[in-house]
Amino acid sequence: MTAESFIILLYILVLASYVGFELINKVPPTLHTPLMSGSNAISGITIVGAIIACNVLDYGATSKWLGMIALILATVNVVGGYALTDRMLKMFKKK
Amino acid sequence: MSILIQIAYLIASILFIIGIKMLGRTNTARKGNFLSSIGMFIAIFATVIQVEAVTLIDILICVIIGSAIGLIIAYKVQMTKVPEMVALFNGFGGLASLAVALADFWLNTQEKGLIVDQITGISVAISILIGGVTFTGSMIAYMKLNGKVSGKAITFTGQHLINLILLIASIVVTIFALNDFSNPMFMIVLAILSLVIGVLVVIPIGGADMPVVISLLNSYSGMAACATGFVLNNNVLIVAGALVGASGIILTQIMCKAMNRSLVNVLLGGFGQTTGGANQVDGSEITVKEVGVEEAAQIFDSVSSLIIVPGYGMAVAQAQHAIRELSELCEKRNINVRFAIHPVAGRMPGHMNVLLAEANISYDKLIEMDEINDDFANTDLVFVVGANDVVNPAAKTNPDSPIFGMPVLNVEKAQTVIVTKRSMGKGYAGIENELFGADNCLMLFGDAKQTITKLVGELKEL
Secondary structure, eight states, X not given: XXXXXXXXXXXXXXXXXXXXXXXXXXXXXXXXXXXXXXXXXXXXXXXXXXXXXXXXXXXXXXXXXXXXXXXXXXXXXXXXXXXHHHHHHHHOOOO | OHHHHHHHHHHHHHHHHHHHHHHTSTTTHHHHHHXXXXXXXXXXXXXHTXXXXXXXXXXXXXHHHHHHHHHHHHHHSOGGGHHHHHHHHHHHHHHHHHHHHHHXXXXXXXXXOOOOOHHHHHHHHHHHHXXXXXXXHHXXXXXXXXXXXXXXXXXXXXXXXXXXXXXXXXXXXXXXXXXXXXXXXXXHXXXXXXXXHXXXXXXXXXXXXXXXXXXXXXXXXXXXXXXXXXXXXXXXXXXXXXXXXXXXXXXHXXXXXXXXXXXXXXXXXOTTTSOHHHHHSSOOOOOOEEOOHHHHHHHHHHOSEEEEEEOHHHHHHTTHHHHHHHHHHHHXXXXXXXXXXXTTXXXXXXXXXXXXXHTTOOGGGEEEHHHHTTTGGGOSEEEEESOOGGGOTHXXXXXTSTTTTOOOOOXXXXXXXXXXXXXXXXXXTOOOOGGGGSTTEEEEESOHHHHHHHHHHHHHHO
16 A cells, blocks of 8 residues: 555545544434444444455465455344344334 | 446445434434445445456355344344344454454465555554454453353453553564564464453453443444455445444443543443442441332322333343333323433443333433433432432432442432332442432332332222
Protein backbone atom coordinates (compact mmCIF):
# COMPACT_ATOMS: atom_id res chain seq x y z
CA MET A 1 0.00 0.00 0.00
CA THR A 2 1.35 3.41 -0.89
CA ALA A 3 1.36 6.22 1.62
CA GLU A 4 -1.13 8.14 -0.54
CA SER A 5 -3.74 5.41 -0.57
CA PHE A 6 -3.18 4.89 3.15
CA ILE A 7 -3.97 8.54 3.79
CA ILE A 8 -7.15 8.27 1.75
CA LEU A 9 -8.22 5.25 3.80
CA LEU A 10 -7.46 7.22 6.97
CA TYR A 11 -9.73 10.03 5.74
CA ILE A 12 -12.50 7.49 5.27
CA LEU A 13 -11.88 6.11 8.74
CA VAL A 14 -11.99 9.51 10.42
CA LEU A 15 -15.11 10.70 8.62
CA ALA A 16 -16.98 7.44 9.09
CA SER A 17 -16.11 7.41 12.80
CA TYR A 18 -17.43 10.94 13.13
CA VAL A 19 -20.68 9.94 11.43
CA GLY A 20 -20.90 6.96 13.82
CA PHE A 21 -20.50 9.21 16.87
CA GLU A 22 -23.13 11.65 15.61
CA LEU A 23 -25.66 8.98 14.68
CA ILE A 24 -25.67 7.24 18.04
CA ASN A 25 -25.61 10.25 20.34
CA LYS A 26 -29.35 10.88 20.23
CA VAL A 27 -30.69 7.36 20.29
CA PRO A 28 -33.30 6.79 23.04
CA PRO A 29 -32.32 4.15 25.65
CA THR A 30 -35.35 2.05 24.64
CA LEU A 31 -33.54 1.14 21.46
CA HIS A 32 -30.09 0.49 22.86
CA THR A 33 -30.31 -3.30 22.69
CA PRO A 34 -31.63 -3.51 19.10
CA LEU A 35 -29.15 -0.83 18.10
CA MET A 36 -26.28 -2.79 19.52
CA SER A 37 -27.46 -6.01 17.95
CA GLY A 38 -28.06 -4.23 14.62
CA SER A 39 -24.67 -2.56 14.58
CA ASN A 40 -23.18 -5.89 15.58
CA ALA A 41 -24.64 -7.35 12.39
CA ILE A 42 -23.02 -4.52 10.42
CA SER A 43 -19.63 -5.38 11.92
CA GLY A 44 -20.07 -8.72 10.16
CA ILE A 45 -19.06 -6.77 7.02
CA THR A 46 -15.81 -8.66 7.38
CA ILE A 47 -17.79 -11.29 5.45
CA VAL A 48 -16.67 -9.41 2.32
CA GLY A 49 -13.05 -10.05 3.26
CA ALA A 50 -13.87 -13.67 4.00
CA ILE A 51 -15.35 -14.18 0.54
CA ILE A 52 -12.21 -12.69 -1.03
CA ALA A 53 -10.06 -14.99 1.13
CA CYS A 54 -12.06 -18.02 -0.04
CA ASN A 55 -11.30 -17.14 -3.62
CA VAL A 56 -8.23 -19.40 -3.81
CA LEU A 57 -8.30 -22.44 -6.05
CA ASP A 58 -5.86 -24.60 -4.13
CA TYR A 59 -7.59 -26.67 -1.46
CA GLY A 60 -4.21 -27.38 0.12
CA ALA A 61 -3.77 -23.69 0.88
CA THR A 62 -3.98 -22.63 4.51
CA SER A 63 -5.38 -19.25 3.46
CA LYS A 64 -8.34 -20.92 1.75
CA TRP A 65 -9.30 -22.82 4.88
CA LEU A 66 -8.88 -19.77 7.07
CA GLY A 67 -11.11 -17.92 4.62
CA MET A 68 -13.80 -20.57 4.74
CA ILE A 69 -13.82 -20.64 8.54
CA ALA A 70 -14.02 -16.84 8.51
CA LEU A 71 -16.88 -16.97 6.03
CA ILE A 72 -18.97 -19.33 8.19
CA LEU A 73 -18.36 -17.24 11.30
CA ALA A 74 -19.05 -13.94 9.58
CA THR A 75 -22.25 -15.30 8.06
CA VAL A 76 -23.48 -16.38 11.49
CA ASN A 77 -22.71 -12.87 12.69
CA VAL A 78 -24.48 -11.15 9.79
CA VAL A 79 -27.54 -13.36 9.36
CA GLY A 80 -28.03 -14.03 13.08
CA GLY A 81 -27.47 -10.38 13.93
CA TYR A 82 -30.02 -9.02 11.46
CA ALA A 83 -32.59 -11.71 12.25
CA LEU A 84 -32.32 -11.23 16.01
CA THR A 85 -32.56 -7.45 15.65
CA ASP A 86 -35.62 -7.75 13.45
CA ARG A 87 -37.23 -10.14 15.91
CA MET A 88 -36.71 -7.64 18.72
CA LEU A 89 -37.89 -4.61 16.78
CA LYS A 90 -41.05 -6.42 15.75
CA MET A 91 -42.03 -6.46 19.41
CA PHE A 92 -41.71 -2.73 20.00
CA LYS A 93 -45.27 -1.49 19.84
CA LYS A 94 -47.11 1.55 21.00
CA LYS A 95 -50.68 0.96 22.01
CA MET B 1 -16.14 -3.93 -13.79
CA SER B 2 -14.12 -2.81 -10.82
CA ILE B 3 -15.81 0.59 -10.79
CA LEU B 4 -19.23 -1.06 -10.58
CA ILE B 5 -18.07 -2.99 -7.54
CA GLN B 6 -16.79 0.21 -5.97
CA ILE B 7 -20.15 1.87 -6.61
CA ALA B 8 -21.92 -1.11 -5.05
CA TYR B 9 -19.72 -0.72 -1.95
CA LEU B 10 -20.54 2.98 -1.84
CA ILE B 11 -24.28 2.25 -1.97
CA ALA B 12 -23.82 -0.33 0.79
CA SER B 13 -22.02 2.25 2.95
CA ILE B 14 -24.80 4.78 2.43
CA LEU B 15 -27.41 2.18 3.35
CA PHE B 16 -25.51 1.37 6.55
CA ILE B 17 -25.47 5.03 7.55
CA ILE B 18 -29.16 5.55 6.78
CA GLY B 19 -29.95 2.23 8.45
CA ILE B 20 -28.23 3.17 11.70
CA LYS B 21 -29.87 6.59 11.59
CA MET B 22 -33.31 4.99 11.29
CA LEU B 23 -32.50 2.44 13.98
CA GLY B 24 -32.40 5.39 16.37
CA ARG B 25 -36.15 6.05 16.22
CA THR B 26 -38.79 3.64 17.40
CA ASN B 27 -41.12 4.12 14.45
CA THR B 28 -38.44 3.67 11.79
CA ALA B 29 -36.13 1.22 13.54
CA ARG B 30 -37.33 -1.93 11.87
CA LYS B 31 -37.11 -0.39 8.42
CA GLY B 32 -33.63 0.89 9.26
CA ASN B 33 -32.45 -2.59 10.15
CA PHE B 34 -33.94 -3.84 6.89
CA LEU B 35 -32.13 -1.16 4.85
CA SER B 36 -28.87 -1.99 6.55
CA SER B 37 -29.36 -5.66 5.70
CA ILE B 38 -29.98 -4.69 2.06
CA GLY B 39 -26.69 -2.79 2.17
CA MET B 40 -25.00 -5.91 3.46
CA PHE B 41 -26.56 -7.98 0.71
CA ILE B 42 -25.36 -5.55 -1.96
CA ALA B 43 -21.82 -5.62 -0.54
CA ILE B 44 -21.82 -9.42 -0.46
CA PHE B 45 -23.29 -9.70 -3.95
CA ALA B 46 -20.75 -7.27 -5.42
CA THR B 47 -17.97 -9.33 -3.87
CA VAL B 48 -19.30 -12.71 -4.92
CA ILE B 49 -19.56 -11.78 -8.62
CA GLN B 50 -15.82 -11.18 -8.79
CA VAL B 51 -14.73 -14.58 -7.49
CA GLU B 52 -13.68 -17.55 -9.62
CA ALA B 53 -16.67 -19.66 -10.65
CA VAL B 54 -15.16 -22.82 -9.14
CA THR B 55 -14.83 -21.32 -5.67
CA LEU B 56 -18.45 -20.22 -5.78
CA ILE B 57 -19.62 -23.59 -4.54
CA ASP B 58 -17.29 -23.42 -1.49
CA ILE B 59 -18.55 -19.95 -0.72
CA LEU B 60 -22.14 -21.04 -1.07
CA ILE B 61 -21.64 -23.98 1.29
CA CYS B 62 -20.06 -21.76 3.94
CA VAL B 63 -22.81 -19.17 3.59
CA ILE B 64 -25.54 -21.80 3.88
CA ILE B 65 -23.96 -23.34 7.00
CA GLY B 66 -23.46 -19.90 8.57
CA SER B 67 -26.96 -18.70 7.73
CA ALA B 68 -28.55 -21.85 9.13
CA ILE B 69 -26.67 -21.50 12.42
CA GLY B 70 -27.42 -17.78 12.60
CA LEU B 71 -31.13 -18.17 11.89
CA ILE B 72 -31.58 -21.04 14.34
CA ILE B 73 -29.91 -19.07 17.11
CA ALA B 74 -31.76 -15.85 16.29
CA TYR B 75 -35.22 -17.41 16.27
CA LYS B 76 -34.82 -20.00 19.01
CA VAL B 77 -33.28 -17.83 21.68
CA GLN B 78 -35.42 -16.55 24.54
CA MET B 79 -35.59 -12.79 24.82
CA THR B 80 -34.02 -12.87 28.27
CA LYS B 81 -30.96 -14.42 26.64
CA VAL B 82 -30.42 -11.66 24.09
CA PRO B 83 -27.33 -10.21 25.82
CA GLU B 84 -25.38 -13.45 25.61
CA MET B 85 -26.42 -14.01 22.00
CA VAL B 86 -25.20 -10.56 21.02
CA ALA B 87 -21.94 -11.42 22.79
CA LEU B 88 -21.74 -14.71 20.88
CA PHE B 89 -22.37 -13.14 17.45
CA ASN B 90 -19.92 -10.42 18.31
CA GLY B 91 -17.24 -12.98 19.13
CA PHE B 92 -17.79 -14.73 15.82
CA GLY B 93 -17.34 -11.44 13.97
CA GLY B 94 -14.08 -10.82 15.83
CA LEU B 95 -12.71 -14.27 15.03
CA ALA B 96 -13.74 -13.85 11.39
CA SER B 97 -11.75 -10.60 11.16
CA LEU B 98 -8.74 -12.32 12.70
CA ALA B 99 -9.02 -15.22 10.24
CA VAL B 100 -9.43 -12.94 7.22
CA ALA B 101 -6.37 -10.88 8.12
CA LEU B 102 -4.31 -14.01 8.77
CA ALA B 103 -5.55 -15.62 5.56
CA ASP B 104 -4.57 -12.60 3.48
CA PHE B 105 -1.19 -12.42 5.16
CA TRP B 106 -0.64 -16.13 4.63
CA LEU B 107 -1.67 -15.99 0.99
CA ASN B 108 0.74 -13.18 0.20
CA THR B 109 3.75 -14.07 2.28
CA GLN B 110 3.63 -17.86 2.34
CA GLU B 111 1.74 -19.01 -0.71
CA LYS B 112 2.72 -16.31 -3.18
CA GLY B 113 6.08 -15.58 -1.57
CA LEU B 114 5.51 -11.84 -1.76
CA ILE B 115 6.72 -9.23 0.65
CA VAL B 116 3.96 -7.05 2.08
CA ASP B 117 4.61 -3.44 2.92
CA GLN B 118 4.83 -2.16 6.48
CA ILE B 119 1.42 -0.46 6.50
CA THR B 120 -0.32 -3.67 5.46
CA GLY B 121 1.78 -5.64 7.93
CA ILE B 122 0.80 -3.38 10.82
CA SER B 123 -2.85 -3.55 9.72
CA VAL B 124 -2.68 -7.35 9.75
CA ALA B 125 -1.21 -7.28 13.26
CA ILE B 126 -3.90 -4.86 14.54
CA SER B 127 -6.63 -6.93 12.92
CA ILE B 128 -5.33 -10.09 14.57
CA LEU B 129 -4.90 -8.44 17.95
CA ILE B 130 -8.32 -6.75 18.11
CA GLY B 131 -10.09 -9.66 16.44
CA GLY B 132 -8.59 -12.15 18.89
CA VAL B 133 -9.39 -10.04 21.95
CA THR B 134 -12.95 -9.55 20.66
CA PHE B 135 -13.37 -13.29 20.16
CA THR B 136 -12.24 -14.66 23.50
CA GLY B 137 -13.47 -11.60 25.38
CA SER B 138 -16.96 -12.09 23.93
CA MET B 139 -16.85 -15.81 24.63
CA ILE B 140 -16.04 -15.16 28.29
CA ALA B 141 -18.82 -12.54 28.41
CA TYR B 142 -21.16 -15.09 26.81
CA MET B 143 -20.27 -17.75 29.38
CA LYS B 144 -20.57 -15.31 32.27
CA LEU B 145 -23.98 -14.17 31.07
CA ASN B 146 -25.42 -17.65 30.73
CA GLY B 147 -23.84 -18.89 33.92
CA LYS B 148 -21.34 -21.35 32.41
CA VAL B 149 -18.66 -19.32 34.18
CA SER B 150 -19.25 -17.56 37.47
CA GLY B 151 -20.69 -14.11 36.86
CA LYS B 152 -18.58 -12.83 39.72
CA ALA B 153 -15.41 -10.95 39.08
CA ILE B 154 -12.46 -13.34 39.02
CA THR B 155 -9.39 -11.58 40.27
CA PHE B 156 -5.91 -12.65 41.24
CA THR B 157 -2.78 -10.83 42.24
CA GLY B 158 -0.59 -9.55 39.45
CA GLN B 159 -3.46 -9.63 37.00
CA HIS B 160 -2.85 -6.19 35.58
CA LEU B 161 0.89 -6.79 35.44
CA ILE B 162 0.34 -9.97 33.41
CA ASN B 163 -1.96 -8.12 31.02
CA LEU B 164 0.64 -5.42 30.58
CA ILE B 165 3.39 -7.97 29.93
CA LEU B 166 1.22 -9.76 27.36
CA LEU B 167 0.46 -6.48 25.62
CA ILE B 168 4.16 -5.58 25.45
CA ALA B 169 4.90 -9.10 24.20
CA SER B 170 2.32 -8.58 21.42
CA ILE B 171 4.02 -5.40 20.32
CA VAL B 172 7.43 -7.10 20.34
CA VAL B 173 6.12 -10.05 18.32
CA THR B 174 4.57 -7.63 15.84
CA ILE B 175 7.90 -5.89 15.36
CA PHE B 176 9.57 -9.25 14.71
CA ALA B 177 6.82 -10.17 12.26
CA LEU B 178 7.27 -6.93 10.34
CA ASN B 179 10.98 -7.55 10.00
CA ASP B 180 10.67 -11.12 8.79
CA PHE B 181 7.59 -11.71 6.68
CA SER B 182 8.82 -15.12 5.52
CA ASN B 183 8.37 -16.53 9.01
CA PRO B 184 4.65 -16.88 9.77
CA MET B 185 5.28 -17.99 13.36
CA PHE B 186 5.27 -14.43 14.66
CA MET B 187 1.74 -13.71 13.45
CA ILE B 188 0.55 -17.04 14.87
CA VAL B 189 2.12 -16.24 18.24
CA LEU B 190 0.44 -12.82 18.06
CA ALA B 191 -2.92 -14.51 17.43
CA ILE B 192 -2.43 -16.78 20.45
CA LEU B 193 -1.40 -13.84 22.62
CA SER B 194 -4.49 -11.89 21.57
CA LEU B 195 -6.73 -14.81 22.49
CA VAL B 196 -5.15 -15.05 25.95
CA ILE B 197 -5.44 -11.28 26.48
CA GLY B 198 -9.15 -11.42 25.59
CA VAL B 199 -9.78 -13.97 28.33
CA LEU B 200 -7.75 -12.15 30.95
CA VAL B 201 -9.29 -8.77 30.21
CA VAL B 202 -12.90 -9.92 30.69
CA ILE B 203 -12.66 -12.42 33.59
CA PRO B 204 -12.13 -9.73 36.27
CA ILE B 205 -15.32 -7.93 35.22
CA GLY B 206 -18.47 -8.84 37.13
CA GLY B 207 -21.94 -9.64 35.81
CA ALA B 208 -23.62 -6.28 36.33
CA ASP B 209 -20.82 -4.48 34.51
CA MET B 210 -21.64 -6.51 31.41
CA PRO B 211 -23.58 -3.65 29.72
CA VAL B 212 -20.29 -1.78 29.53
CA VAL B 213 -18.28 -4.80 28.42
CA ILE B 214 -20.71 -5.81 25.68
CA SER B 215 -20.81 -2.27 24.32
CA LEU B 216 -17.05 -2.14 24.33
CA LEU B 217 -16.62 -5.54 22.69
CA ASN B 218 -19.16 -4.49 20.08
CA SER B 219 -17.01 -1.49 19.39
CA TYR B 220 -13.91 -3.73 19.15
CA SER B 221 -15.55 -5.98 16.57
CA GLY B 222 -16.15 -2.89 14.45
CA MET B 223 -12.55 -1.79 14.86
CA ALA B 224 -11.35 -5.28 13.93
CA ALA B 225 -13.42 -5.14 10.72
CA CYS B 226 -12.03 -1.68 10.09
CA ALA B 227 -8.43 -2.89 10.48
CA THR B 228 -9.19 -5.75 8.11
CA GLY B 229 -10.39 -3.09 5.66
CA PHE B 230 -6.90 -1.58 5.79
CA VAL B 231 -5.38 -5.01 5.12
CA LEU B 232 -7.56 -5.58 2.06
CA ASN B 233 -7.62 -1.93 0.99
CA ASN B 234 -11.41 -2.13 1.08
CA ASN B 235 -13.51 0.98 1.72
CA VAL B 236 -16.77 -0.65 2.73
CA LEU B 237 -15.05 -2.57 5.52
CA ILE B 238 -13.51 0.63 6.82
CA VAL B 239 -16.77 2.61 6.69
CA ALA B 240 -18.92 -0.11 8.29
CA GLY B 241 -16.24 -0.99 10.83
CA ALA B 242 -15.73 2.65 11.82
CA LEU B 243 -19.49 3.22 12.20
CA VAL B 244 -19.77 0.27 14.56
CA GLY B 245 -16.54 1.12 16.37
CA ALA B 246 -17.68 4.69 17.02
CA SER B 247 -21.24 3.79 17.99
CA GLY B 248 -19.96 1.15 20.41
CA ILE B 249 -17.71 3.70 22.09
CA ILE B 250 -20.63 6.11 22.54
CA LEU B 251 -22.81 3.40 24.08
CA THR B 252 -19.95 2.41 26.35
CA GLN B 253 -19.69 6.00 27.53
CA ILE B 254 -23.43 6.19 28.19
CA MET B 255 -23.25 3.02 30.29
CA CYS B 256 -20.26 4.24 32.27
CA LYS B 257 -21.98 7.53 32.98
CA ALA B 258 -25.07 5.69 34.20
CA MET B 259 -22.92 3.90 36.75
CA ASN B 260 -20.84 6.94 37.61
CA ARG B 261 -17.67 5.04 36.90
CA SER B 262 -14.86 5.58 34.49
CA LEU B 263 -14.20 3.06 31.76
CA VAL B 264 -10.80 2.36 33.31
CA ASN B 265 -12.47 1.59 36.63
CA VAL B 266 -14.83 -0.90 34.97
CA LEU B 267 -12.06 -2.55 32.98
CA LEU B 268 -9.75 -2.95 35.96
CA GLY B 269 -12.57 -5.01 37.40
CA GLY B 270 -13.10 -6.61 40.78
CA PHE B 271 -15.89 -4.19 41.67
CA GLY B 272 -17.70 -5.00 44.89
CA GLN B 273 -15.07 -7.41 46.17
CA THR B 274 -12.73 -5.11 47.97
CA THR B 275 -15.31 -2.86 49.52
CA GLY B 276 -16.35 -5.06 52.44
CA GLY B 277 -14.64 -2.88 55.04
CA ALA B 278 -16.37 0.34 54.16
CA ASN B 279 -19.86 -1.09 54.69
CA GLN B 280 -19.29 -2.69 58.02
CA VAL B 281 -18.72 0.71 59.62
CA ASP B 282 -22.25 1.33 60.80
CA GLY B 283 -22.51 -2.29 61.91
CA SER B 284 -26.27 -2.19 62.29
CA GLU B 285 -28.23 -4.91 60.53
CA ILE B 286 -31.10 -3.65 58.45
CA THR B 287 -34.47 -4.76 59.77
CA VAL B 288 -37.08 -5.18 57.11
CA LYS B 289 -40.86 -5.35 57.14
CA GLU B 290 -42.27 -8.34 55.33
CA VAL B 291 -45.57 -8.32 53.53
CA GLY B 292 -47.71 -11.22 52.28
CA VAL B 293 -49.29 -11.51 48.86
CA GLU B 294 -52.83 -10.82 50.16
CA GLU B 295 -51.81 -7.71 51.99
CA ALA B 296 -49.79 -6.52 49.00
CA ALA B 297 -52.84 -7.01 46.76
CA GLN B 298 -54.86 -4.80 49.08
CA ILE B 299 -52.23 -2.09 48.83
CA PHE B 300 -52.31 -2.33 45.02
CA ASP B 301 -56.09 -2.06 45.18
CA SER B 302 -55.99 1.16 47.18
CA VAL B 303 -53.55 3.25 45.12
CA SER B 304 -54.12 5.50 42.14
CA SER B 305 -50.58 5.73 40.77
CA LEU B 306 -48.00 2.98 40.39
CA ILE B 307 -44.46 2.91 39.09
CA ILE B 308 -42.90 -0.47 38.38
CA VAL B 309 -39.10 -0.68 38.56
CA PRO B 310 -37.75 -3.78 36.80
CA GLY B 311 -34.21 -5.09 37.22
CA TYR B 312 -32.11 -8.06 36.25
CA GLY B 313 -34.08 -10.24 38.68
CA MET B 314 -37.12 -9.82 36.43
CA ALA B 315 -35.14 -11.28 33.52
CA VAL B 316 -33.83 -14.17 35.64
CA ALA B 317 -37.33 -15.04 36.84
CA GLN B 318 -38.85 -14.49 33.35
CA ALA B 319 -41.42 -12.35 35.14
CA GLN B 320 -42.12 -9.87 32.30
CA HIS B 321 -45.38 -11.53 31.19
CA ALA B 322 -46.69 -11.71 34.74
CA ILE B 323 -45.85 -8.02 35.09
CA ARG B 324 -47.84 -7.27 31.93
CA GLU B 325 -50.87 -9.01 33.47
CA LEU B 326 -50.41 -7.03 36.67
CA SER B 327 -50.12 -3.72 34.84
CA GLU B 328 -53.19 -4.42 32.69
CA LEU B 329 -55.18 -5.34 35.76
CA CYS B 330 -54.12 -2.15 37.50
CA GLU B 331 -54.99 -0.05 34.46
CA LYS B 332 -58.47 -1.55 34.46
CA ARG B 333 -58.80 -0.22 37.98
CA ASN B 334 -57.82 3.23 36.73
CA ILE B 335 -54.42 3.11 38.31
CA ASN B 336 -51.84 5.13 36.41
CA VAL B 337 -49.11 2.56 35.67
CA ARG B 338 -45.67 3.48 34.41
CA PHE B 339 -42.29 1.76 34.29
CA ALA B 340 -39.06 3.41 35.43
CA ILE B 341 -36.07 2.14 33.48
CA HIS B 342 -32.59 2.66 34.87
CA PRO B 343 -30.01 2.80 32.06
CA VAL B 344 -27.94 -0.08 33.46
CA ALA B 345 -30.78 -2.27 34.71
CA GLY B 346 -30.18 -5.74 33.31
CA ARG B 347 -27.19 -7.10 31.53
CA MET B 348 -27.06 -4.95 28.44
CA PRO B 349 -28.13 -1.44 27.48
CA GLY B 350 -31.89 -1.39 26.96
CA HIS B 351 -32.29 -4.98 28.21
CA MET B 352 -35.44 -4.19 30.25
CA ASN B 353 -37.06 -2.40 27.31
CA VAL B 354 -36.70 -5.46 25.10
CA LEU B 355 -38.18 -7.78 27.72
CA LEU B 356 -41.14 -5.51 28.42
CA ALA B 357 -41.69 -5.09 24.69
CA GLU B 358 -41.68 -8.87 24.37
CA ALA B 359 -44.43 -8.97 27.01
CA ASN B 360 -46.38 -6.56 24.81
CA ILE B 361 -46.09 -3.51 27.03
CA SER B 362 -46.37 -0.27 25.09
CA TYR B 363 -43.01 1.49 24.93
CA ASP B 364 -44.46 4.90 25.78
CA LYS B 365 -45.07 3.56 29.30
CA LEU B 366 -41.35 2.96 29.80
CA ILE B 367 -39.88 6.14 31.22
CA GLU B 368 -36.20 6.96 31.46
CA MET B 369 -34.65 7.67 34.82
CA ASP B 370 -34.11 11.40 34.30
CA GLU B 371 -37.68 11.95 33.22
CA ILE B 372 -39.39 9.99 35.97
CA ASN B 373 -37.13 10.68 38.93
CA ASP B 374 -39.04 13.75 40.08
CA ASP B 375 -42.36 11.94 39.87
CA PHE B 376 -41.64 9.38 42.58
CA ALA B 377 -42.45 11.94 45.29
CA ASN B 378 -46.09 12.15 44.17
CA THR B 379 -46.56 8.47 43.44
CA ASP B 380 -48.60 6.22 45.73
CA LEU B 381 -46.83 2.94 45.13
CA VAL B 382 -43.54 1.78 43.67
CA PHE B 383 -43.15 -1.90 42.86
CA VAL B 384 -39.50 -2.96 42.58
CA VAL B 385 -39.04 -6.26 40.72
CA GLY B 386 -35.58 -7.76 40.95
CA ALA B 387 -33.72 -4.45 41.03
CA ASN B 388 -31.31 -3.66 43.83
CA ASP B 389 -28.32 -1.37 43.40
CA VAL B 390 -30.18 0.97 41.01
CA VAL B 391 -32.68 1.82 43.78
CA ASN B 392 -30.21 2.05 46.67
CA PRO B 393 -30.45 5.49 48.29
CA ALA B 394 -26.93 4.99 49.69
CA ALA B 395 -25.69 6.12 46.29
CA LYS B 396 -26.99 9.58 47.21
CA THR B 397 -26.43 9.69 50.97
CA ASN B 398 -23.50 7.52 51.99
CA PRO B 399 -20.10 8.75 50.75
CA ASP B 400 -18.51 5.49 51.99
CA SER B 401 -20.68 3.37 49.74
CA PRO B 402 -18.91 1.94 46.70
CA ILE B 403 -21.81 3.05 44.54
CA PHE B 404 -21.85 6.59 45.97
CA GLY B 405 -22.45 9.07 43.17
CA MET B 406 -24.13 6.60 40.83
CA PRO B 407 -27.43 8.06 39.59
CA VAL B 408 -30.27 6.00 41.10
CA LEU B 409 -34.05 5.97 40.97
CA ASN B 410 -35.61 7.94 43.83
CA VAL B 411 -38.05 5.17 44.72
CA GLU B 412 -37.86 5.85 48.48
CA LYS B 413 -39.66 9.16 47.90
CA ALA B 414 -42.90 7.37 47.01
CA GLN B 415 -45.58 6.84 49.63
CA THR B 416 -45.13 3.06 49.71
CA VAL B 417 -42.50 0.84 48.15
CA ILE B 418 -42.98 -2.90 47.69
CA VAL B 419 -39.86 -4.83 46.79
CA THR B 420 -40.16 -8.35 45.44
CA LYS B 421 -37.01 -10.32 45.90
CA ARG B 422 -36.00 -13.94 46.32
CA SER B 423 -34.14 -13.42 49.57
CA MET B 424 -32.24 -10.77 51.47
CA GLY B 425 -29.23 -11.46 49.22
CA LYS B 426 -27.16 -8.44 48.33
CA GLY B 427 -27.05 -6.78 44.96
CA TYR B 428 -24.16 -6.93 42.57
CA ALA B 429 -22.18 -4.34 44.47
CA GLY B 430 -22.35 -6.64 47.51
CA ILE B 431 -23.72 -3.94 49.80
CA GLU B 432 -26.73 -3.56 52.02
CA ASN B 433 -29.60 -1.67 50.48
CA GLU B 434 -30.81 0.99 52.91
CA LEU B 435 -34.08 1.17 51.01
CA PHE B 436 -35.17 -2.20 52.39
CA GLY B 437 -35.01 -0.87 55.93
CA ALA B 438 -36.93 2.31 55.16
CA ASP B 439 -40.24 2.91 56.98
CA ASN B 440 -42.27 2.99 53.79
CA CYS B 441 -40.68 -0.14 52.31
CA LEU B 442 -42.28 -3.58 52.41
CA MET B 443 -40.55 -6.78 51.31
CA LEU B 444 -42.48 -9.36 49.33
CA PHE B 445 -40.22 -12.42 49.32
CA GLY B 446 -40.38 -15.12 46.68
CA ASP B 447 -39.68 -15.89 43.05
CA ALA B 448 -40.75 -12.81 41.10
CA LYS B 449 -42.82 -14.68 38.52
CA GLN B 450 -44.70 -16.85 41.03
CA THR B 451 -45.23 -13.99 43.45
CA ILE B 452 -46.59 -11.66 40.81
CA THR B 453 -48.84 -14.39 39.40
CA LYS B 454 -50.25 -14.95 42.90
CA LEU B 455 -50.61 -11.21 43.33
CA VAL B 456 -52.59 -10.99 40.09
CA GLY B 457 -54.84 -13.80 41.33
CA GLU B 458 -55.49 -12.01 44.61
CA LEU B 459 -56.15 -8.71 42.88
CA LYS B 460 -58.73 -10.32 40.61
CA GLU B 461 -60.69 -11.47 43.64
CA LEU B 462 -60.75 -8.09 45.29
